[in-house]
Amino acid sequence: MNDLNTNMIEKYRNSFLNEVEANVEEGEWVKMCMQCGVCSGSCPLGNAWEHPPQELFMMIRAGKREEVLSSDSMWMCTSCYNCIVRCPREVPITHIMHGLAHYARRLGMEPKEQPTAKFAQLFWDNLMKKGRVNELKLGIDLYFKVGEGMKTALKNKDIGIAMWKAKRMNPMEFFGGHAVKDLNGFQKAIKKAEELEAARLDKHKA
Amino acid sequence: MSDEIKYSGYLCTGCGIGDRLDASQIEMIATREGKMSACKSHEMLCSKEGVEMIRNGIDNDGVTHVMIAACSRRAKVEAFNFNDVAMTRANLREGVIWVRPDDDEQQETTQEMADDYIRMACAELRSSKQPAPSGEQTLNKNILVVGGGVTGMTAAIEAAKAGYTVHIVEKSGALGGWASKWYKRIPFKAAAAGTSNSRTADLPQPIETGVDEMIAAVEADGNITVHLNSIVSKTSGAPGRFSADISTESGSTTTENFGSIVQASGFTLFDPSELSAYNYANSADIITNAEMEELAKAADGGPIKRPSDGKEVQSVAFVQNVAQSSDKKGELPYHSGIGDLIAIKQAIYCNDLNPGCSTTIMFDNLRTPGAAGEDFYRAGQQAMITFTKGIVSEVVAGDSPTVKFKDLILDDDAEMACDLVVLDVGMVPNSGPDPYAGIEDLETGKAGGESEVVGDAIEEAAKAAPEVSVDSILNLGYRQGTDLPQLKWGFTDSHFICFPYETRRTGIYAAGPVRRPMDIKQAQDDATGAALKAIQALEHAGSNNAVHPRVGDLSFPTFRKEGCTQCKRCSVECPFGAIDEDDKGFPMYNESRCRRCGTCMGACPVRVISFENYSVETVGQQIKNVEIPAEFDENPRILVLACENDAYPALDQAAISGEEVSPWARVIPVRCLGSVSISWVTDAMSNGYDGVIMMGCQRGEDYQCHFVRGSAMAAERMAKVGDTLEQLGLESERVVVHEVAITDIVRAPALIKEMEETIDKIGPSPFKF
Amino acid sequence: MTEVVATNETILVVGGGISGMTAAIEAAETGKRVVLVEKRAYLGGRVSQFYKYFPKMCFPTCGLEINQRRTKMNPNITVLTMAEVTNLEGEAGNYNATITLSPRYINDNCTGCGDCAKVVEAEFDNEYDYGMSKRKGAYLPHVMAHPMRYVLDPAIIGTEDADKARAACKVDAVDLDMQQEEVKFNCGAVIWATGWQPYDADKIQPYGHDRFDNVLSNVEFERMCDPKGPTGGKIVRPSDGKVAKNIAFIQCAGSRDHNHLYHCSRICCMATLKQTNYVTDALGDDADVTIYYIDIRSIDRFEDFYKKVQDNDNVKFIKSKVASVTRDSGGNPVCNGVDTEGYHRYANAHDMVILATGMEPSVDADKFPVDIVINREGFIEADEKNGGIFAAGVASEALDVNRAVQHATGAALRAIQVINRVATTEA
Known part of the structure; x- marks a missing residue:
């Protein structure tokens, strides 16, 4: 168990809800859920969720920290925003799902071999290189590095060719690819943000 | 003013009456048979000119008795509103032409119907007098309020603001009641206009109770007199002339006169000591919601400390719906309705006074209704209360009481240890002894045909009721018990949805949690309404006017003493406990307690009770004057004897809707089926009618009878008619009693048709000439 | 011209539903003069459209009959129908009210005989049945309507139908030249009892009320169950007229929801339990009812009513706010969502779906003639700033009939207090 996780358990011993409020994006809204279940029912990928959002909220309130943070449910969210639109209490469910996933990842508690988590990491790494996403490389990484494999790649071949023809994707991008205008500035900004975040987390460790 | 009586008939020939019926024949019947001095026609009697014609007869021709042959008595009421004469109405429109087909074949029987209704209206008129105040009426603008809690104080303050004087009688040594123990109250306003739905929105929070201000207002009000440490040891009289003995603990008694009474005797909290699952008796840290208020109040703005060891509370579980909504013996079958709002309020206290305190509310259905209620739920969520839908199986006593529960959302058996457990217990009304306790059969109408059961049961109950009970709130010196009759589970509420202030003791209005579990806001609203009704009752008593539902009725029952056999039927059967008995057992009518339903008249075996315009005679003569x-x-x-409140309007609507009614029917509206004298039925039979139908309101648990027991009484009495018929050699099918609702537009005529078929089968009455 | 005799000791009651009628009658029976103003052509309001009341399962018209009789007999009450308050000025003890009367095209001569309706041919959606039936262009709004006078639909004015109606009337009651008019009078206190309207079910898009025939709102279902209603009381599917046995109720349809109404209307749970009784009474063991709910709010003494329905084997309760209603190939509405108790997903087909919509206060906050405190949900809050204007019934909060009547009775006293103050000062 990582150090940050231990510290967080210690700090919020009494209330996982408080922990979520303080550390999860839009976590302050979790308390406003009234357990109607419309978010869970409205989710187009609902079948794939072991614990739908409303249940996750109840689990948070019931202090089921381990179960929530190690769950793969919130990783299922595709940001369609159906739940937010329907929520009678205006809870930003989509954001909380991502927030929870992010928090779990930071504590090192996300499920192993979680494809969404992996993709997210690929996306991030890809983005960091040039300050923009290199879609060709992202695709290649996804299909060949993560193990989605050749079959999936071939299935999507027509789309790729169509995008190429429509000039939506350039094969030349394979060689380096272009960057944002001020790549140096971008990287500096990211570095600064990382420092700030680290400082914030250090406080928890102290 | 001369005492000379002059009868006059007025016939409307409009709305097709003149086309369908022979007006000259009607006029002839009215004058020759009906003995009207004249019968004038008008082509639209309800028009200004028509009404003027009648007015002119009254003002200038000395007409004292008016027979109007036109539409139903329910129509054109505003036009035909002649209060200074006796009046009857023959229903030729809804009663005749609208329910009969317009063809030549039917013409004769239709005309016969009309002729009979004219004979009936004339006969009724000849037996009627114009009702006038008895002279007994007194106007007393002083109101007695029993109970000095929020409800009682509100009733007093509001009545005083309207210019009436009030006496508050409070059993304890201080005003304020339960609410004076509360730390704060549930907010009664919803979020202000423009408030967003953000999680930091400004939502209603618990507010000051305002009880101290109310007490100060009562004490400062010159119109309000307060009697502390006092009870009402005796109440006698009637609206307008109540006399109450107010006795103090020390034994002194003062007597005051009142026009009307508001009973605001409040509630007692359910005692959870006997509930083994909650261990309330075994831990100082398992407390009731009322005790939580006291803890919060004692904290005086500082942190709430738990009773056992004074530790500052850091976690609280609120266990909702304890021994409420339950069918277990000794528990409450109802719900306080406000327990969840109270829990939210108290959890917010914890949040405010004990920073970092965790609060969990374990509920089954979260009841926070309305705009204010739902906003307060949101406020509770903002305050980080954990709302858990769950069923608590046990609260275990110990250093930290532990709640064992099933979390219904997570489908989990769970337990939670905390510093304090608060039990949401319900409210038990402080009613006096129910005058009708033990005779539930009557209320449910299940008494069946066992002859005297009903009356005797009431009598027994009345006897059994102690003369002065320690528990009695009002100590009424009434023939039928010391207190207000109860509806259900001890609440002295009205049975009527549309008439929540209908009580069964005229001029005495219950208000606040004695009627129904209530919070401060509801109790204040209720008290204000009750104050209005109390004002109204005393004003009506001052003019000898009936109160609801026969408002404006000046008629009241009197009896012929020489004929009375002191059988006490009337005093026992009056649904409103209006009739007492004198030393010799003769009835004493307290007219301002009377609701003018006539149940006493129907009860009287020797037919000595009558109203000026409604009596054994007024109906009996109608029956006898029909041509057989x-x-x-x-x-x-x-x-057809039809209740004027539901069955008669149903028949009217049948007419408006184009339903047919049998041409053999002769319908007489009655004030209540309870007023039907058996003699009418036997008279009808011996006069050669082939069948009698009585149509009254639904009886039983969900009774619709506007006079509470009238319809049930009639059914009881008529159960005995069978014997009489058999003695006369008549089939019992000839007399039937039906429950008819105002919506029975199709069914009511069908029931008459059914009787027609029965007669076809069993043949005509052998009593015809 | 309509004339109203009123002084600053008169009470103006706005709204002639159960609350307004109660307030008006109670004040009048206490000896005060009252002008009762009603927008519709008749008194009784929304409750006159109910088949039965919970929990007694009794008929609203039963109480309406008594209240109408009290109104008719009381000379203290002046009733103005088809009338709306268009302006109000002044302060407690002295208001000037302007009332706009829409033409009824039928005058006081009307005897309710119905000759005009017989000859008029044009038909319109019957608002009394929420458009589920038709009425003539000359009509009596309902069989117990008070005043018992017909109404001509403005749409037939200038058509042949109007002339036919006039020709058919034997008492000269049809007045085609009737114009909108304004009446102004003085009053001392105002009781605002404008009640509610059912929340527009079409706005709850995922439930398809506007798209699916077999999705009804609770007020529509109420009319359907009434023997006087559009189907003669038969519970049938609008799409194919088949008897509906498998019926779902969706609670909080548009309530407790920031997308629609913030508030809980208090009555919808009980209304659904009542309507469940209609279904089980009509169909016995053939009934198959599902109630989708968040919280069942059967308040205080209504618990036993809830309990009785719970004990019925033909009724299921599912704790869930239905996510969407779709339609299957058989035309059946399908409820989709998650049972939050233990997390079970469902897609249940029903014969018919009833949306338990809530009450929206009919208080127009933007156009309210005087300064008054109105909360976020649109109800009038009791406040000293309101002067001599007192809300009664649902204008003040989502209330059931019993509570509304209680509240209206209290409002009558508050108005009387103002009137009595005026009377004392001027005496």
Whole structure:
């Protein structure tokens, strides 16, 4: 168990809800859920969720920290925003799902071999290189590095060719690819943000 | 003013009456048979000119008794509103032409119907007098309020603001009641206009109770007198002339006169000591919601400390719906309705006074209704209360009491240890002894045909009721018990949804949690309404006017003493406990307690009770004046005695909707089926009617009878008619009692048709000439 | 011209539903003069459209009959129908009210005989049945309507139908030249009892009320169950007229929801339990009812009513706010969502779906003639700033009939207090 996780358990011993409020994006809204279940029912990928959002909220309130943070449910969210639109209490469910996933990842508690988590990491790494996403490389990484494999790649071949023809994707991008205008500035900004975040987390460790 | 009586008939020939019926024949019947001095026609009697014609007769021709032959008595009421004469109405429109087909074949029987209704209206008129105040009425603008809690104080303050004087009688040594123990109250306003739905929105929070201000207002009000440490040891009289003995603990008694009474005797909290699952008796840290208020109040703005060891509370579980909504013996079958709002309020206290305190509310259905309620739920969520839908199986006593529960959302058996457990217990009304306790059969109408059961049961109950009970709130010196009758589970509420202030003791209005579990806001609203009704009752008593539902009725019952056998039927059966008995057992009518339903009249076996315009005679003469065709004529006659509140309007609507009614029917509206004298039925039979139908309101648990027991009483009495019929050699099918609702537009005429078929089967009455 | 005799000791009651009628009658029976103003052509309001009341399962018209009789007999009450308050000025003890009367095209001569309706041919959606039936262009709004006078639909004015109606009337009651008019009078206190309207079910898009025939709102279902209603009381599917046995109720349809109404209307749970009784009474063991709910709010003494329905084997309760209603190939509405108790997903087909919509206060906050405190949900809050204007019934909060009547009775006293103050000062 990582150090940050231990510290967080210690700090919020009494209330996982408080922990979520303080550390999860839009976590302050979790308390406003009234357990109607419309978010869970409205989710187009609902079948794939072991614990739908409303249940996750109840689990948070019931202090089921381990179960929530190690769950793969919130990783299922595709940001369609159906739940937010329907929520009678205006809870930003989509954001909380991502927030929870992010928090779990930071504590090192996300499920192993979680494809969404992996993709997210690929996306991030890809983005960091040039300050923009290199879609060709992202695709290649996804299909060949993560193990989605050749079959999936071939299935999507027509789309790729169509995008190429429509000039939506350039094969030349394979060689380096272009960057944002001020790549140096971008990287500096990211570095600064990382420092700030680290400082914030250090406080928890102290 | 001369005492000379002059009868006059007025016939409307409009709305097709003149086209369908022979007006000259009607005029002739009215004058020759009906003995009207004249019968004037008008082509639209309800028009200004028509009404003026009648007015002119009254003002200038000395007409004292008016017979109007036109539409139903329910129509054109505003036009035909002549309060200074006796008046009857023959219903030729809804009663005749609108329910009969317009063809030549039917013409004769339709005309016969009309002729009979004219005879009936004239006969009724000849037996009627114009009602006038008895002279007994007194106007007393002083109101007695029993109970000095929020409800009682509100009733007093509001009545005083309208210019009436009030006496508050409070059993304890201080005003304020339960609410004076509360730390704060549930907010009664919803979020202000423009408030967003953000999680930091400014939502209603618990507010000051305002009880101290109310007490100060009561004490400062010159119109309000407060009697502390006092009870009402005796109440006698009637609206307008109540006399109450107010006795103090020390034994002194003062007597005051009142026009009307508001009973605001409040509630007692359910005692959870006997509930083994909650261990309330075994831990100082398992407390009731009322005790939580006291803890919060004692904290005086500082942190709430738990009773056992004074530790500052850091976690609280609120266990909702304890021994409420339950069918277990000794528990409450109802719900306080406000327990969840109270829990939210108290959890917010914890949040405010004990920073970092965790609060969990374990509920089954979260009841936070309305705009204010739902906003307060949101406020509770903002305050980080954990709302858990769950069923608590046990609260275990110990250093930290532990709640064992099933979390229904997570489908988990769970437990939670905390510093304090608060039990949401319900409210038990402080009613006096129910005058009708033990005779539930009557209320449910299940008494069946066992002859005297009903009356005797009431009598027994009345006897059994102690003269002065320690538990009694009002100590009424009434024939039928010391206190207000109860509806259900001890609440002295009204049975009527549309008339929540209908009580069964005229001029005495219950208010606040004695009627129904309530919070401060509801109790204040209720008290204000009760204050209005109390004002109204005393004003009506001052003019000898009936109160609801026969408002404006000046008629009241009197009895012929020489004929009375002191059988006490009337005093026992009056649904409103209006009739007492004197030393010799003669009835004493307290007219301002009377609701003018006539149940006493229906009860009287010797037919000595009557109203000026409604009596055994007024109806009996209508029955006798119908022309009964000879046996070989094959034209039967069916008497329909229809309750004027529901059955008669149903028949009217049948007419408006184009339903047909049997031409053999002769319908007489009655004030209540309870007023029906058995003699009317036997008279009808011996006069040759072939069948009698009585139509009254639904009886039983969900009774619709506006006079509470009238319809049930009638059914009881009529159960005995069968014997009489058999003695006369008549089939019992000839007399039936039906429950008819105002919506029975199709069914009511069908029931008459059914009787017609019965007569077809069993043949005409052998009593025809 | 309509004339109203009123002084600053008169109470103006706005709204002639159960609350307004109660307030008006109670004040009048206490000896005060009252002008009762009603927008519709008749008194009784929304409750006159109910088949039965919970929990007694009794008929609203039963109480309406008594209240109408009290109104008719009381000379203290002046009733103005088809009338709306268009302006109000002044302060407690002295208001000037302007009332706009829409033409009824039928005058006081009307005897309710119905000759005009017989000859008029044009038909319109019957608002009394929420458009589920038709009425003539000359009509009596309902069989117990008070005043018992017909109404001509403005749409037939200038058509042949109007002339036919006039020709058919034997008492000269049809007045085609009737114009909108304004009446102004003085009053001392105002009781605002404008009640509610059912929340527009079409706005709850995922439930398809506007798209699916077999999705009804609770007020529509109420009319359907009434023997006087559009189907003669038969519970049938609008799409194919088949008897509906498998019926779902969706609670909080548009309530407790920031997308629609913030508030809980208090009555919808009980209304659904009542309507469940209609279904089980009509169909016995053939009934198959599902109630989708968040919280069942059967308040205080209504618990036993809830309990009785719970004990019925033909009724299921599912704790869930239905996510969407779709339609299957058989035309059946399908409820989709998650049972939050233990997390079970469902897609249940029903014969018919009833949306338990809530009450929206009919208080127009933007156009309210005087300064008054109105909360976020649109109800009038009791406040000293309101002067001599007192809300009664649902204008003040989502209330059931019993509570509304209680509240209206209290409002009558508050108005009387103002009137009595005026009377004392001027005496």
